[in-house]
Amino acid sequence: MQKKGRVLIVDDEKINCSVLISLLEDYSTIIALNGEQAIQRALSDQPPDLILLDVIMPGLDGYEVCRLLKKNEGTKQIPIIFITVKATEAEEAKGLNLGAVDYISKPFSPPIVLARVSNHIELKHQRDLLEHLNITDALTGIANRRRFDVSLEHEWKRVIRMKGCISLIMIDIDFFKQFNDIYGHAAGDDCLQKVAQALDKVCARDIDLLARYGGEEFVAVLPGTDIEGAMTVANTMKDCIIALAIPHEGTSIGDCISISLGVASNSNKDIEAPQILLKQADEALYKAKRNGRNQFSD
DSSP: OOOSOEEEEEOSOHHHHHHHHHHTTTSEEEEESSHHHHHHHHTSSSOOSEEEEESOOSSSOHHHHHHHHHHSTTTTTSOEEEEESSOOHHHHHHHHHHTOOEEEESSOOHHHHHHHHHHHHHHHHHHHHHHHHHTBOTTTSSBOHHHHHHHHHHHHHHHHHHTOOEEEEEEEETTHHHHHHHHOHHHHHHHHHHHHHHHHHHSOSTTOEEEEEETTEEEEEEETOOHHHHHHHHHHHHHHHHHHOOBOTTOSSSSBOOEEEEEEETTSSOOOSHHHHHHHHHHHHHHHHHTTSSSEEO
8 A cells, every 4th residue: 555645753752753653554654762763764765755853862952953944945835743742822822933734642532633644745745846836847847947046146156155166058949939839739749749758868867956947948957067077968969859750841941840958057257156157158148049950159
């Protein structure tokens, strides 16, 4: 049976952990016996959907763990329910002000535990779905312009902090208006989907991002990639679109869909802001178009 969600139980009393594990048999459960373990598990590659967090623990108490998790970009969206003996109004307010979503009192009432865990995991799943839809292009299924903007800003700050390199590739489908005019918008949508999926496969690393920039334009963010590496990626992208062999009678550079690409990198130029990097990639794209299309330029 598929589990309903992943719950991190944080309590220094093993008996309390055992009780909660037995109650939450429909969920995947992981245990932390102190605050340090809780933070480590929350930051793992498989973060929990919900954290049940004991207030009173040796070392880092629950309030401090909550504060640290809510301050961290990678864990701040994970809902936290405090576990405690009957809390005072002031204690409940303190926890809620720190970012917790609810309280569960000891000794545990099974129906209350199940109801609150179920409700908050369902809310988390709904928020995750909405966030995914908010950053995904509805037609192609890849990242949208909003996600690109956020990703570029984030990766730029990280690269500058680490004194690394980052490259962008701007991509445009050649003579796409003519394709729509000849084959219709349904065929155009199908073409966009196929091109997007082919380009996305080239951006194979987890840190790479391909986004639909608008219309028939795409953009790839390649952190840790210098200009030579980005040119190699651009060449692979160009070839993989030709390999799709999507017929196009309206192009003057062959008989199938092709792309033009512009490459920019901070590895070969002194670039002060991500917007400048984007502008240079866009200028390189138009250079590739002026030079005859179905090619890349920097």
